[in-house]
Amino acid sequence: MANMLLNYVPVYAMLPLGVVTPDNNFQNQDDIKRQLYKLKEAEVDGVMVDVWWGIIESKGPKQYDWKAYRSLFQAIKDCGLKVQAIMSFHQCGGNVGDGVYIPLPQWVLQVGDGNPDIFYTNKRGTRNKEYLTLGVDNEPIIGGRTPIQVYSDYMKSFRQNMSDFLDAGLIVDIEVGLGPAGELRYPSYPQNQGWNYPGIGEFQCYDKYLKEDFKKAATDAGHPEWELPENAGQYNDRPESTEFFRNNGTYVTERGRFFLTWYSNKLLIHGDQILEEATKAFCGCKVKIAAKVSGIHWWYKDGSHAGELTAGYYNLRDRDGYRPIARMLSRHYGVLDFTCLEMRDYEQPGYASSAPQELVQQVLSASWRENIEVAGENALPRYDPNAYNQMLLNARPNGVNRDGLPKLKMYGLTYLRLSNQLLDGWNFGVFKTFVKKMHADQVRVLSKP
Numbered sequence: 042m043a044n045m046l047l048n049y050v051p052v053y054a055m056l057p058l059g060v061v062t063p064d065n066n067f068q069n070q071d072d073i074k075r076q077l078y079k080l081k082e083a084e085v086d087g088v089m090v091d092v093w094w095g096i097i098e099s100k101g102p103k104q105y106d107w108k109a110y111r112s113l114f115q116a117i118k119d120c121g122l123k124v125q126a127i128m129s130f131h132q133c134g135g136n137v138g139d140g141v142y143i144p145l146p147q148w149v150l151q152v153g154d155g156n157p158d159i160f161y162t163n164k165r166g167t168r169n170k171e172y173l174t175l176g177v178d179n180e181p182i183i184g185g186r187t188p189i190q191v192y193s194d195y196m197k198s199f200r201q202n203m204s205d206f207l208d209a210g211l212i213v214d215i216e217v218g219l220g221p222a223g224e225l226r227y228p229s230y231p232q233n234q235g236w237n238y239p240g241i242g243e244f245q246c247y248d249k250y251l252k253e254d255f256k257k258a259a260t261d262a263g264h265p266e267w268e269l270p271e272n273a274g275q276y277n278d279r280p281e282s283t284e285f286f287r288n289n290g291t292y293v294t295e296r297g298r299f300f301l302t303w304y305s306n307k308l309l310i311h312g313d314q315i316l317e318e319a320t321k322a323f324c325g326c327k328v329k330i331a332a333k334v335s336g337i338h339w340w341y342k343d344g345s346h347a348g349e350l351t352a353g354y355y356n357l358r359d360r361d362g363y364r365p366i367a368r369m370l371s372r373h374y375g376v377l378d379f380t381c382l383e384m385r386d387y388e389q390p391g392y393a394s395s396a397p398q399e400l401v402q403q404v405l406s407a408s409w410r411e412n413i414e415v416a417g418e419n420a421l422p423r424y425d426p427n428a429y430n431q432m433l434l435n436a437r438p439n440g441v442n443r444d445g446l447p448k449l450k451m452y453g454l455t456y457l458r459l460s461n462q463l464l465d466g467w468n469f470g471v472f473k474t475f476v477k478k479m480h481a482d483q484v485r486v487l488s489k490p
Contacts, residue, residue: 047446048481050436051086053125055418055458058091058133059141060113065096067109070116077120079464083473084480087123087213089455091223094130094195095143102148102184103194107202114203118211125214125331125455128199128319130192131221132171134233138421138458145170152182161228161245164271169228169245171221175311176250189314196322207326214453216331216378217319224335224380225312225366227304229351230276239339239393240277241286242351244270246304258303267296273351286345305355305362309369316373329376329414329452334366334404336381336420338389338397356403363404367411376414376452379404382435383419383428401435405451414452422457424468429475441481454479 061067080088090113097105117124134142144150150170153159159177160168173188181187186194196215206212221228229242236242246255246269259267272291274283281287291297312332319330340348349356356362370377384397401417408415417435419428432454439448456463456472463472 044443044445045441045481046483048437048441048450049483050451050479050481051453052476052479053087053089053123053453053455054080054085054463055089055455056091057459058139058143060090061093061096061109063096063141063143065099065106065109067112067116070112073113074116074120076459076461076464077117077122079469080459081120081122083469083476085122085476086453087125088117088459089125089127089214089216090117091127091129091133092199093133093143094128095132095145098195099146102186102191103198105195105198105202107199111202111206114206114211118206118209123210124206124212125216126199126203126212127216127223128192128196128218129223130172130195130218131223145173149173149183156182158248158250160248162248163234163243163245164247164269164273166247167234169221169231169234171228171231174245174248174250175307176246176248176254178311178314180250189318192315193318193322196319200322200326207323207328210327212326212328214329214331214376215319215323215326216333217315219312219315219332220308222333222335224333225308226335226337226352226354227308229353230337230348234276236276239348239390239395241274241280241283241340241347243276244273244304244351246307251307254307255300255303259299262299264296264299267299270297270300280340280343280345280347283347286343286347286350288344290345292345292350301350301355305353305365308353309365312366313369313372316370316375320373330373331376331378331416332370333378333380334363336379336384336397336400336404338381338384338395338400339393341396341400342394361403361407363407364411367408367413370408371411371413374413376416377404377408378416378418378455379408380418381420382417382432382454383421383423385427385431398431402438405435405438405449409449416452416454418455419457422460422462424463424471426471429471429478433475433478436479 219225227245230236272284285291354362389395436451
C-alpha cells in the first residue's frame with residue numbers, strides 16, 4: 042500500500058476563465074460550489090485558477106482588490122480542495138479557448154497609448170496588447186516603476202492578502218505568468234491578428250526597445266550591419282515558402298543563428314528575472330513556483346521547427362531548445378508545466394508536420410535531466426479514453442512500480458477545463474476512472490486545508 046502510494050500523481054482541474062468576473066465579482070457561487078463538490082467526489086486533488094492582473098489592479102497602481110478571490114479560495118477550501126494559483130499578467134481573450142475578455146489594467150494600456158512600443162510588435166508594426174514586451178522589463182515606464190517591479194509588487198500583495206490560505210497549505214503552487222496565455226513565449230501565433238493553425242507565426246521583436254537591443258548586440262559581436270529578419274514570412278506561411286525557414290535557409294547561417302540565440306536568450310532572461318521576484322515574494326511559503334511552456338507541436342518534424350523558433354524556443358534537430366529553459370527553472374527550484382499531453386501524432390493533419398508525442402518526450406526528458414519537477418496539461422478539452430490514456434502514459438512513462446517509487450513520474454497534471462460537459466454522465470464516469478488511475482488506485486490522506 043505505502044509503496045503504491047509513491048506512484049500517486051495529483052490531478053487538478055482548471056476553473057472556468059470567468060469564475061471571477063471582469064468587474065471583480067465571484068458570481069454563481071452556488072453553481073461553482075456544486076461543481077467543486079463534484080470534483081471532490083471524483084477525488085480530484087485541487088483546482089487551478091487564473092488570478093488576473095487586469096481584475097485585481099484595475100482601479101489604479103497598487104490599488105489591489107482581493108475580496109472576490111478570497112471568497113473563491115474560501116469556497117475551494119470548504120470543498121476540501123487545494124489551489125494552484127496563476128499570476129496572470131496577460132490579457133484573456135485572443136487565444137484558443139478564450140471565451141472571456143479581460144484586458145491588461147486600463148492605466149497600463151494608457152501608457153501604451155503614448156508609447157505603443159511597450160507592446161510586442163511584428164515586422165509590419167502590428168502591436169499586440171496581450172502582454173508587455175520583455176523589451177521594457179527594466180524600463181521605468183509605469184509611473185516610475187518597471188514592469189518587473191509591478192509584477193513583484195503584485196505578487197507581494199497576493200502573499201500579504203492570502204497569508205492565511207498560504208499558511209494553511211491551501212495554495213500549493215504559484216504559477217507565474219511569463220507571456221501571452223501565461224506561457225514563457227513570444228505572442229508569435231495570435232488568432233486575433235489572423236493566425237490559423239498550422240501557420241509558422243511571426244517573430245515579435247520589432248518594438249523600439251528590442252530593435253535597439255539587437256542592434257547593440259550585433260554591433261558588440263562585430264556585425265553592426267546585421268538587422269532583424271525581413272525574410273521570415275507571415276503568420277500563415279509554411280516554412281518552405283520563406284527564405285528564413287526553407288531548407289538551408291537563413292536560420293542555419295551565422296547571421297540567422299546569432300539572431301535566434303539572441304531572441305531565445307532574451308526570453309530566458311525575462312523568465313529568470315520574474316521568477317527571481319516570485320521566489321523572493323513567496324520565500325518561506327510552502328509552495329512550489331512554476332512556469333508554463335507552450336506545446337508548439339506543428340512543424341516539429343520540419344527541419345526548421347519554424348513554429349517553435351518564432352515563439353522563442355530555439356529547438357532544432359541538433360540543438361535542444363528546452364534544456365536551457367529547464368536549467369533556468371532549476372535555479373528557482375521551479376516546476377516546468379507543459380501543454381499538449383493528450384495529443385497523439387496520428388490525430389494531427391499530415392500537412393502540419395506535427396509530432397506532439399515526440400515533443401512531449403523531449404520536454405519531459407530535458408526537465409528530468411535538469412533534476413526539476415515537470416507538470417502538464419491537455420491543450421484542448423477532451424473527454425475520450427484515448428486522450429486520458431495518452432496523459433497517463435506521459436505521467437508515468439515507465440508505468441506503475443508496485444515496489445516503490447516509479448523511475449519517472451510527473452509532479453502533477455491539470456485538466457483543462459472544469460465545465461458542465463465534463464461533469465455530465467458518461468464524460469464524468471470516464472474522468473473519474475482517469476483520476477483513479479493517476480492516483481494508482483490509492484487514496485492519499487491529505488492535510489486538511
